[in-house]
Amino acid sequence: MSEIREFDCRPNDQTGAESPLAWSFQRGPAPAADAQAGVTLRESAFMGHLILRGGAIVLDEAVREVLGINLPARPNTLAVDAKGERSIQWLSPDEWLILVPGGEEFVLEKALRHALGQAHFSLVNVSGGQTVITLRGPKARETLKKSTPYDVHPSAFPVGKGVTTIFAKTSLILRQPQADCWELIVRRSFADYVYRWLLDAAAEFGVTVERR
Amino acid sequence: MFHIYCPYCEEHREEEEFHPRGQAHLQRPADPENCSDKEWGDYLFFRDNPRGIHHELWVHSVGCRKFFNITRHTANYEILETYKMGERPSITAETLAADERQSGVQAASGGWQTVGARPEDEALNTEARA
Structure with a gap:
């Protein structure tokens, strides 16, 4: 067991946590619901984001044991579990992003720390620092083409790929866990900028924002 | 770009x-x-x-x-x-210079481009100084 002190960063429900896009939603009227919209935007707020760093060989076994997913060792790849809820993404040769449904991250963090024991690794909860914007629809790829210099053509960006790249004038993690489903993992302070950029870029195709 | x-x-x-x-x-x-x-x-x-x-x-x-x-x-x-x-x-100034020598190109010392650095005509130098 490691000697790192652990604590649950997630506030309890009474505090009324706000997603990074709360202000954006409140500030401007969201586009009217449109069944014909080319792009559908949705924020997957309050998910559990963990950054896992260390050697792939050291981490692989623990990750498979705790999460049941193989650690993606190839660059720019993404491993998703059978339900499509939990995922691990390669960020750099010694860094991975684990994305789980909100509320699970502390349990997972404890389990991973326990499994890894005294190994040389780092595990940080970054859930409060970023959010996930999901892009769907027949024109989602067109919208991305306007926004990022990265090649999003199916031959260059198949399902199961994820990259950290330039997006508009900021950077984010762009990934495609399923066909016709793009996830944009943005920093909290850039969330409003990216959201408004997407609304503007997708306006010509018709855009809908799904809100819970 | x-x-x-x-x-x-x-x-x-x-x-x-x-x-x-x-x-x-x-x-x-x-x-x-x-x-x-x-x-x-x-x-x-x-x-x-x-x-x-x-x-x-x-x-x-x-x-x-x-x-x-x-x-x-x-x-x-x-x-x-x-x-x-x-x-x-795997590519250094030395390997590049060796390649150039092998391929019969006018030798440039240590991969540095020296060809053309000196004007063929001395008159050009005096012109430049004036």
Whole structure:
């Protein structure tokens, strides 16, 4: 067991946590619901984001044991579990992003720390620092083409790929866990900028924002 | 713009994602307390500025955030290779000069482009001085 002190960063429900896009939603009227919209935007707020760093060989076994997913060792790849809820993404040769449904991250963090024991690794909860914007629809790829210099053509960006790249004038993690489903993992302070950029870029195709 | 191959991401990425970080393969004096001021000054402040092959340190700052090396030609900006930290370059000024000699091209010393540096006609020099 490691000697790192652990604590649950997630506030309890009474505090009324706000997603990074709360202000954006409140500030401007969201586009009217449109069944014909080319792009559908949705924020997957309050998910559990963990950054896992260390050697792939050291981490692989623990990750498979705790999460049941193989650690993606190839660059720019993404491993998703059978339900499509939990995922691990390669960020750099010694860094991975684990994305789980909100509320699970502390349990997972404890389990991973326990499994890894005294190994040389780092595990940080970054859930409060970023959010996930999901892009769907027949024109989602067109919208991305306007926004990022990265090649999003199916031959260059198949399902199961994820990259950290330039997006508009900021950077984010762009990934495609399923066909016709793009996830944009943005920093909290850039969330409003990216959201408004997407609304503007997708306006010509018709855009809908799904809100819970 | 142009694309740079990141040896860690194993693919070509947009130039915007990278930042140059100066000359590569700098040797820190093994014993800084006991080295001469000249040695330490050279290490801290003085960098090569060759015309020709230059080994540079770059960082993939937006992508994987890893440092790596680029062998670049400073005259035509061609990127000859990129390689990971801790590796040795396979293309250097010496190997390039050897290739040129073998292929019968007019020899340039140490890969530096010296051809054309000196005007054929002495009159051009005097003209330049005037």
